[in-house]
Each structure stands twice: as C-alpha cells, then as structure tokens.
Amino acid sequence: MSLAVSLIAPSSHTAPAAVAAGIRGLESLGVEVRVEEPLQAPERYLAASRERRLAQLHAAYADPGTQAVWAVRGGYGAAQLVAGIDWDRLARHPKPLIGYSDVTVLLDQCRRHGLPAIHGPVAKAAGGLFDADEASREVIRRQFEETLALLRGPAPLDYPLTAHRPAPPTLQGPVVGGNLATLASLVGTPAAFRAPPGALVILEDVGEPYYRLERTLWQLVHAGALDEAAAVCLGTFEGCTPHGETTLEAIVAKTLAPLALPLFTGLPIGHGLHNRPWRYGAAGRIENGCLRIAT
Structure with missing residues (x-):
C-alpha cells in the first residue's frame, strides 16, 4: 500500500x-x-x-x-x-x-x-x-x-520494560502520556492532561535537570492528573542532569508515593536515538517484562 x-x-x-x-x-x-x-x-x-x-x-x-x-x-x-x-x-x-x-x-x-x-x-x-x-x-x-x-493496518508492538519494584503480574489499560514538561505545562488550562481510568502512563523528557523533572511530576501528581492511572512507565530522559547519586527512578518513585502507582522503566521511547512509535490511547498490557500495545 x-x-x-x-x-x-x-x-x-x-x-x-x-x-x-x-x-x-x-x-x-x-x-x-x-x-x-x-x-x-x-x-x-x-x-x-x-x-x-x-x-x-x-x-x-x-x-x-x-x-x-x-x-x-x-x-x-x-x-x-x-x-x-x-x-x-x-x-x-x-x-x-x-x-x-x-x-x-x-x-x-x-x-x-x-x-x-x-x-x-x-x-x-x-x-x-x-x-x-x-x-x-x-x-x-x-x-x-x-x-x-x-x-x-493492525500492528501490535512489544516494548521491553523493567519493574522498578514489585508490581502486579499483569496490568492493562489505555496507553497515554508523553513529554513530562509539556503535560505539566497544561495544568490549570482547558487542555489539562488527565489519565483515563486504568491508564498506563508513559513519560519522557529531554535536557531537564532532575529538580525540574521532580517539580513537573509533583505538579501532575498534586493536580490529580494521575489519580486514575494504573501505572507509570518511564521512557528515555535524554541529557537530563543528575543531582548527586540519587537516581531518577528513586525521585520518581518518591514523588509517586502518594498514589502508590507501580513504576516501570526502560522503555525505548523519547528524545534520544530510540523513539519507537505507539498508538496513543490504544489498549496496552504489561506482563513478563513487556508492554504490548494493541492496534
């Protein structure tokens, strides 16, 4: 075709x-x-x-x-x-x-x-x-x-990921999300992002120091944007500047703690070389170290 x-x-x-x-x-x-x-x-x-x-x-x-x-x-x-x-x-x-x-x-x-x-x-x-x-x-x-x-046409794709800490063996829901700073910038506007019920939320960013990533994620969490999500999955954070020995995964896990959301890492999605495509809003399933996104 x-x-x-x-x-x-x-x-x-x-x-x-x-x-x-x-x-x-x-x-x-x-x-x-x-x-x-x-x-x-x-x-x-x-x-x-x-x-x-x-x-x-x-x-x-x-x-x-x-x-x-x-x-x-x-x-x-x-x-x-x-x-x-x-x-x-x-x-x-x-x-x-x-x-x-x-x-x-x-x-x-x-x-x-x-x-x-x-x-x-x-x-x-x-x-x-x-x-x-x-x-x-x-x-x-x-x-x-x-x-x-x-x-x-129909093309379900599989994406590797890793659980940051013990998580349910299977999670499924619509896959949404995207650039963290962009999503946070919408808080308080008519276009404000809000994860649909059971959503698997992918987040990625580029060129941001860790304190800004924490600030933007804190904003999303406390604005209620992730209240109905089922999990957060981290893509790449290209060129994002660390602070000391603290890992980004640890910062994200602590910021998400009020929601007790499972956290996954390692998705080949974002501003780096690896930016695999996925259907926005399609049904996703996390199981056995893999996120499968349906057609």
Missing part, C-alpha cells in the same frame, strides 16, 4: 534544511509527502502565527489523498491551537496525527475527540536516514518502518 502524508508545522520553527532532509528521508521509504507551501512563515520562535498553523492543520485533515498528518517537529506552540481546532471538521476525514514532544498536547486532544494518533518520530528525524552513522541509521529506519506499519 502506497502512503501519502500531509506535513504540518504546529509548533516551533524548523530550519529549512532540516525540513528538506526529513522529506527526503520519508520519500526514501516510499512515502509521498504533501506540503502546503510555504510550510512556515516564522513568527518569533514559532513556525507561523497561530491562525496560520490552525489553517494548515485543518487543510491537512481535509486533504482526502493523504493517510496521515505528520508534524515536522515539536518545540513549543501546539497548546495555542487547541481552542481553535474544529474537531467536527477534522472528524470528516479522520486520520492519525504523528509526532511527540510538544505535539503531545495534540495527541491527547485527538484521543479525547475520538481521533487516532501515533506518538512517534517527527518528520524531520527522517533526515537521520542519511545524516547519522550507520548503526543509528538502522535504528531510525526501523522506527520509521514501524510507524508506517501502524498506518498500513
């Missing part, structure tokens, strides 16, 4: 060379990439004005010839769009939105409005198919191929 995708820039501005490299990478995998020109009209650090980014999002969904809407990058700005999205309009041509990081905001909103979404590599990361070293290129290729497989 040939695939065509609509490229959008809902958040930060991306260097044109990085956009071009990402498009070239996707095309090397047999994907037709449709781009509304110009893709960006930079405003401060944003890809364009809020109005322009909203119009681009609506146009991408309205294109009947594409099977997905793919964010070129995250950064900042997606939350600005939420109040202006016409969800009935998007639902006329339902298709998965792909991205992560700041795009976490839109992935969770898609789930709430009954639209499909995939937490996975942003389009510009496909440039690594040419620019990265050989070993990294192979990892990137597998992750993009997994993402395309999710677009083509």
